[in-house]
Amino acid sequence: MAGWHSIEGPAVALPQDNIDTDQLIPARFMSVPRKDGYGPYLLHDLRFDSMGAPRDGMPLNAHPEAQILVTRRNFGSGSSREAAVYALADFGIRAVLAPSFGDIFASNAVNNGLLPARLPEARIEVLLDLLAENPQVMRVDLQDSVIRIGNEVIPFELDPVWRLKLLNGWDDIDMTASHGSAIAAFRAERAQSAPYALLKDQPNDPRNP
Amino acid sequence: MTVQPRSLFDKLWSAHEILRRDDGSCLLWVDRHLVHEGSHHAFAKLADRGLPVAEPALTIGVVDHYAPTRDRDRINDPDIARMIRTLEQNTTRHGIRCFGLRDPRQGIVHVMGPEQGLTLPGLLINCGDSHTSTHGAFGALAFGIGATEVAHVLATQTIWQKRPKTMRITVKGQLGPSVTAKDLALSWIAELGADGARGHAIEYAGPAVEALSMEGRMTLCNLSIEGGARCGMVAPDDVTFAYVEGRPFAPTGAAWDSAVADWRALASDADAMFDREVTLDGAAIAPTVTWGTSPEEALPITANLPDPAQLQGARADQARAAMDYMGLTPGQRIEGTQVDQVFIGSCTNGRIEDLRLAAAVLSGRKSRVPGLVSPGSALVKLQAEQEGLDRIFIEAGLEWVDAGCSMCVGMNGDLVEPGKRCASSTNRNFKGRQGRGARTHLMSPAMAAAAAVTGTLTDVRPLLDGRV
Numbered sequence A: 001m002a003g004w005h006s007i008e009g010p011a012v013a014l015p016q017d018n019i020d021t022d023q024l025i026p027a028r029f030m031s032v033p034r035k036d037g038y039g040p041y042l043l044h045d046l047r048f049d050s051m052g053a054p055r056d057g058m059p060l061n062a063h064p065e066a067q068i069l070v071t072r073r074n075f076g077s078g079s080s081r082e083a084a085v086y087a088l089a090d091f092g093i094r095a096v097l098a099p100s101f102g103d104i105f106a107s108n109a110v111n112n113g114l115l116p117a118r119l120p121e122a123r124i125e126v127l128l129d130l131l132a133e134n135p136q137v138m139r140v141d142l143q144d145s146v147i148r149i150g151n152e153v154i155p156f157e158l159d160p161v162w163r164l165k166l167l168n169g170w171d172d173i174d175m176t177a178s179h180g181s182a183i184a185a186f187r188a189e190r191a192q193s194a195p196y197a198l199l200k201d202q203p204n205d206p207r208n209p
Numbered sequence B: 001m002t003v004q005p006r007s008l009f010d011k012l013w014s015a016h017e018i019l020r021r022d023d024g025s026c027l028l029w030v031d032r033h034l035v036h037e038g039s040h041h042a043f044a045k046l047a048d049r050g051l052p053v054a055e056p057a058l059t060i061g062v063v064d065h066y067a068p069t070r071d072r073d074r075i076n077d078p079d080i081a082r083m084i085r086t087l088e089q090n091t092t093r094h095g096i097r098c099f100g101l102r103d104p105r106q107g108i109v110h111v112m113g114p115e116q117g118l119t120l121p122g123l124l125i126n127c128g129d130s131h132t133s134t135h136g137a138f139g140a141l142a143f144g145i146g147a148t149e150v151a152h153v154l155a156t157q158t159i160w161q162k163r164p165k166t167m168r169i170t171v172k173g174q175l176g177p178s179v180t181a182k183d184l185a186l187s188w189i190a191e192l193g194a195d196g197a198r199g200h201a202i203e204y205a206g207p208a209v210e211a212l213s214m215e216g217r218m219t220l221c222n223l224s225i226e227g228g229a230r231c232g233m234v235a236p237d238d239v240t241f242a243y244v245e246g247r248p249f250a251p252t253g254a255a256w257d258s259a260v261a262d263w264r265a266l267a268s269d270a271d272a273m274f275d276r277e278v279t280l281d282g283a284a285i286a287p288t289v290t291w292g293t294s295p296e297e298a299l300p301i302t303a304n305l306p307d308p309a310q311l312q313g314a315r316a317d318q319a320r321a322a323m324d325y326m327g328l329t330p331g332q333r334i335e336g337t338q339v340d341q342v343f344i345g346s347c348t349n350g351r352i353e354d355l356r357l358a359a360a361v362l363s364g365r366k367s368r369v370p371g372l373v374s375p376g377s378a379l380v381k382l383q384a385e386q387e388g389l390d391r392i393f394i395e396a397g398l399e400w401v402d403a404g405c406s407m408c409v410g411m412n413g414d415l416v417e418p419g420k421r422c423a424s425s426t427n428r429n430f431k432g433r434q435g436r437g438a439r440t441h442l443m444s445p446a447m448a449a450a451a452a453v454t455g456t457l458t459d460v461r462p463l464l465d466g467r468v
Ligand code: SF4
Pocket: B064, B065, B108, B109, B110, B129, B131, B346, B347, B348, B404, B405, B408, B409, B427
């Protein structure tokens, strides 16, 4: 995955609390292979009515060019489904601004190059008002952890580890491979200190507990 | 030299830390990695890179999310059949033990793990599922991860994590009659919010928690994620050891004795510090139900719904949208709301004790609405049948089906129809969680059984009077 330093694009307001990952991608779409693309399923049941017609008044229908989403607290709570991030990323969203995020969602986001930026609730409300009628171009600078809109420069919060990861597009598996010997040593030590933690073969006794 | 007092969490974390980078990121060893059908993305990532599974013996597969609860021999939906087949193929290819659809031990991953003794105190347990927090009930460090992380654990048996903050929820006193761990969990989430414990590892403590059975502790830890926590845990004690002893994968003989000695030492030291402390009064908790579309929108069954007109800003918007979706009126009494159906099951409340309690409510009574009872595992099903609980459910008019996630998430086709109201023993009342347009009220299995008996949201306490 490629790293990035800044993005500039249309920001859209989604003024709702608790947009959970079941809403971001309903469970029925989750058997689709990733290469088929998850963009069409993003917030599917909010964007489309039960006949499949796009709903009026849903900002992402009016503005499919959106790259930045501004929303309310506890975004991405619930299920650990990384497909929620795939749906956002495949739709073209690169950053989400909210007062708080589900922990697993935020970590999934960073693993896919999507920024979960935290801003105080009051700031978010001001931005939501600003974007209420129309999307506006916003710039996100990762290095300085600020967003710029019009003449305003607004800081956001992001864990420093996650900032590094997004900037560098780090791949954890590669990073971990360099620690192979430390892992092997730890494993040997754990087998001594906590023998119960290792599993051997299947027990022969399929006794019902 | 004075030794810094340490919490249960501190002890578990340091026992798994392989290394810590300067930026605070820690590489942790994973003792158990549980995979299910949803892990297909992670196996695909591994295949893309041509990597093997690092520790197949420590990886365990189980079919749960897509498991049909009826007619398992004829799966008509090709997507469901493919999801199950993909897991079985991936686990076979990598030499991973898998409890497939026909295995007598099959069940929901968070029911099966403890039941088999795969879940033990002192372990670090990961699964690509947010309710992995359930396993913390044993004094394990257990948390859900996403697909990229699942691929990482498969490839390395380790996980990168930042150390979360710690929080202790102490529940003083005792829960009242017919008040369960589910009510306790929903009430703390209502108090602190669905993101109230965000970024924290919770330890549940106090007399009301110690008095819970393992089933109750699992329910409590399971719902930690609904309050935003990274994980939840309870210190292992005699209740824990009695549950674990004799399970198929638990240690035996001298290995058991030495393991128990280690596990006893895991409890938080007397002066251990937590970043946050919350204290609740167990006796003040009533049977609790959700009314909205977030688990934080929960109330005692005796209460009235809020009035959005009296709330501010975003809170008012949220309450209005939730009531609109749920078809409820501001200020109305929650008790007496008519339901269309009930569901009893899931990793939150699909264990034997849950079924016993629901059966105690339903025994000799009829359900006024249709309903589904899906045990958490095939072994729970067997046990319930040996105890005659299945007869009680069937005679009450409910459907008794096979084990799986079932109507908790509807991936197997067990769905609530649009606009229908379901009294459910599950964990998420999100919009569309149980099916598009479905209206979910979360509650204990006893409360769900009470809703069946009266056809409305009901206080279970009078119905259980003299029965338990
Ligand atoms: S029962 Fe529900 S919450 Fe539990 S693992 Fe299955 S789908 Fe997830």
